[in-house]
Amino acid sequence: MPAAKSGKQTRLIDLALQGGGAHGAFTWGVLDRLLEEPWLKIEAVSGTSAGAMNAVVMISGFAIDGAEGARHALHDFWERVAKAGAMSPIQRNPIDKVMGNWSLDSSPAFIAMDLMARMFSPYDLNPMGYNPLTDILAESVDFERLAKAPIKIFVTATNVRTGRGRIFRNQEITPDVLLASACLPTMFQAVEIDGDPYWDGGLAGNPTITPLIRESDALDTILIQINPRERAGTPRSASEILNRLNEISFNAALMKELRMIALMREMATPATPEGARWAGMRTHRIMTDMMSDLGHSSKLNAEWAFLTMLRDEGRRAAAEFLADHGDDIGERSTADLDILLQEC
Numbered sequence: 001m002p003a004a005k006s007g008k009q010t011r012l013i014d015l016a017l018q019g020g021g022a023h024g025a026f027t028w029g030v031l032d033r034l035l036e037e038p039w040l041k042i043e044a045v046s047g048t049s050a051g052a053m054n055a056v057v058m059i060s061g062f063a064i065d066g067a068e069g070a071r072h073a074l075h076d077f078w079e080r081v082a083k084a085g086a087m088s089p090i091q092r093n094p095i096d097k098v099m100g101n102w103s104l105d106s107s108p109a110f111i112a113m114d115l116m117a118r119m120f121s122p123y124d125l126n127p128m129g130y131n132p133l134t135d136i137l138a139e140s141v142d143f144e145r146l147a148k149a150p151i152k153i154f155v156t157a158t159n160v161r162t163g164r165g166r167i168f169r170n171q172e173i174t175p176d177v178l179l180a181s182a183c184l185p186t187m188f189q190a191v192e193i194d195g196d197p198y199w200d201g202g203l204a205g206n207p208t209i210t211p212l213i214r215e216s217d218a219l220d221t222i223l224i225q226i227n228p229r230e231r232a233g234t235p236r237s238a239s240e241i242l243n244r245l246n247e248i249s250f251n252a253a254l255m256k257e258l259r260m261i262a263l264m265r266e267m268a269t270p271a272t273p274e275g276a277r278w279a280g281m282r283t284h285r286i287m288t289d290m291m292s293d294l295g296h297s298s299k300l301n302a303e304w305a306f307l308t309m310l311r312d313e314g315r316r317a318a319a320e321f322l323a324d325h326g327d328d329i330g331e332r333s334t335a336d337l338d339i340l341l342q343e344c
Contacts (some may be wrong), residue, residue, distance in 0.1 A: 003180065007094075008039035008297060008326075009039065010039050010041050011039060011040055011041065011217075011220065011329045011330040012041050012043045012211040012217055012218035012219070012220065012330075013040055013041065013042055013043065013218050013220045013222055014042070014044045014045065014046070014047075014208055014216050014218045014220065014221040014222070015031075015034075015042060015044075015046070015047075015052075015055070015221070015222055015224065016042055016047075016207045016212065016222070016223040016224065017045065017046070017047040017048070017051030017054055017055055017224050018048065018050075018051050018052075018110065018206050018207060018223075018224060018225050018226045018227055018250075018254070019047075019048040019049025019050045019051070019052070019181070019182065019200070019201065019202045019207075019208055019226075019250070020049070020050055020051075020204055020226040020227055020250075020299055021049075021050055021226075021269045021299030021300060022050075022081075022298065022299050022300060022301050022306065022310070023050070023226045023291065023294065023298070023299050023304055023310065024049075024050025024051060024053065024054055024226065024289065025078055025155070025306075025307040025308070025310035025311050025314070026049060026224075026226050026290075026291070026294055026310040026311070026317075027050070027054050027224045027226060027314060027319065028075075028078055028307075028310075028311050028313040028314060029310065029311035029312060029313060029314020029317075030052055030224050030286050030313040030314040030317060030318040031054060031058055031071075031074060031314075032069070032074060032215070032288065032311065032315055032318075033069055033314070033318035033322070034222075034314040034318055034322075034343050035058075035067040035070055035071050035115045036071075037066070037322065037326075038067070040169055040329070041218055042062075042127075042218035043151065043152065043153060043154035043217055043218040044154065044211075044212050044215065044218065045058070045059065045152070045153050045154070045155040045182075046153075046155075046156070046183055046207040046208050046209060046211060046212050047074045047153070047154070047155060047156075047198075047207050048155070048156045048201035048202050048205060048206045048207040048208070049181055049182040049200055049201060049202050049206070050226075051181065051206075051207050051224070052155040052156070052176060052178055052181040052182065052201065052207075053077070053133075054074065055071050056141055056146060056153060056155070056173060057069045057074055057077040057140050057141060058073065058074055058117060059146060059149045059153055060073060060141045060142050060143075060149070060289050061073025061074065061150075062149065062151060063142070063145040063146065063148070063149040064145060064174075064241070066204065069289050073140065076096065076140060077140040078311070079304070079306050080139060080140060081136060081307065081333055082302055082303065082304035082307055083303050084132045084135075084136060084186045084232055084302065085301075085302025085303065086301070086302075086303075086304075090104060090107055090109040090110045090113065090300060091107060091108040091109070091303075092102075092104060092106075092107060092169060092301065092303070093106045093108070095162075098132060102294060102301055102303075102306050102309075103219045103294070103295040103296050103297050103298050103301075104297035104298060104300055104301055105239055105295060107297075110297055112343075114203065114297075117186045117187065118122070119248070119274075120185070121186075122187060122189045123189055124184075126188070126189065128187045129188070129196055131179055132287055133144075133178075133179060133182065134161060134175060134179065134210050136141070136159055137175045137178055137179075137181075138175065140173075141178075143174060143175070144171060144175065146173060147170050147171045147173070148170075149170060149309060152169070152170065152215060152216060153169065153173065154167050154168070154169050154170075154207075154208060154211045154212070154215075155167070155173055155178065155181050155191070155201070156168075156181060156201030156202075156205040156206075156207060156208045157169045157177065157180040157181045157191075157198040157199070157200070157201045157204075157205060158191050158198060158199045158201055158202075158203040158204040159187070159196050159197075159241050160196070160197040160199050160310065161187070161196055161197065162196075163204075163255075164204060165201060165203075165204025165205045165208060166198070166257050167208055167211055168181075169207075172336070174190050176192075176193055177193060179191050179200075180193060180198035180199070180217065181198075181200065181201040182200060182201075183198065183199050183200050184199075184200050185199050185200070195243060198285065202249075202250040202253070203249070203250075205253045205254065205257065206227070206250050206251065206253055206254050206255055207254070208219065208257065209223075209254075209257050209261060210257065210259065210261075213261070213277055213278060213281055214274065214277070214314045214315045217278070218281075219280050219281050219282055219330075220281075220330060221281065221282070221283055222283065222284045222285070222317055222331050223283065223284070223285045223286070224287070224333065225286070225287040226286055226287070226291055227247050227250050227251050227285055227291070228291050228292045229247075229251055229255070231244060231247065231292055233291075236319070236329045237263070237304075239297070240295075243295055243296035246296055258283075258337055259337075261278075261281070261283075261318070261337060262337035264278045265281060282328075282329075282330075282331075282332060282333040283333045283334075283335045283337055284322045284325060284328070284333065284334045285334070285335040286317050286318055286320070288313055288314075288316075288317045290313055303310065316335055322329060
């Protein structure tokens with residue numbers, strides 16, 4: 001492989017980006033840091049919900065001006081999210097601001113919205129189907145360039161009729177595909193694509209890993225995980241129970257697929273090209289313990305101060321990963337999937 005400017009050999013990587021609303025700003029920070037490394041070449045990205053937004057914005061920006069274009073595009077996208085969020089009635093109350101609590105649990109507007117969502121559907125509360133992300137995506141993504149971009153992208157949305165995930169690739173991705181991938185059923189009307197209604201992709205794959213193995217030349221996949229897999233203690237309050245239920249639900253499809261990948265890697269033989277890919281794949285993970293301290297409602301907190309705090313934590317976590325495991329990329333896995341087989 002050719003040597004990169006940093007002196008390290010170029011390493012091909014795939015990225016798997018979880019969804020999680022505003023918590024996706026952590027992923028923004030991770031990507032921002034990884035894009036500073038010229039020896040890392042991104043071959044493909046799989047994303048769901050906020051992960052899909054990050055992926056598409058990054059690749060669109062990369063198609064315009066390489067790594068710097070990608071970094072600027074991500075910054076501008078999240079800045080637009082913050083500006084739109086500033087117009088929302090759902091804001092932290094003054095006490096939470098003073099206490100440095102990022103949760104919206106005490107916000108009167110959030111409480112009202114949460115109660116109404118339990119009694120009325122988005123078809124009742126939002127009959128026109130308005131989604132503020134529509135305009136943000138139009139300003140942030142060049143879909144024509146995305147279709148021809150050198151980096152492959154896989155976006156997952158869940159078909160409401162069949163309950164199965166559908167993967168959309170570069171040429172298929174439109175604003176509606178992204179809105180579908182991030183369509184929380186209690187907040188937004190299902191998005192119709194090719195005659196079928198779609199909901200949030202996290203219900204079927206958060207994110208979907210298999211196409212990265214089967215359709216990319218890279219053997220190293222870095223999972224950027226923002227939904228805690230484990231949480232100490234037993235949730236007791238209604239909000240804690242709902243928060244943990246959402247975490248388990250949106251991690252379930254990923255954990256099932258990772259177990260399948262661990263099994264395939266164990267059983268695959270290098271005798272065939274596909275078998276060699278399964279047997280040779282290497283997995284890595286970047287995450288932070290901070291997510292365990294953030295409640296479910298903070299996923300709707302679009303304050304710039306919150307988003308940039310998460311971005312900075314993402315940059316820190318990525319820098320720590322590179323310092324500890326940068327030399328392992330291209331050589332060995334740093335995330336042990338085999339332990340998942342012991343849980344079956």
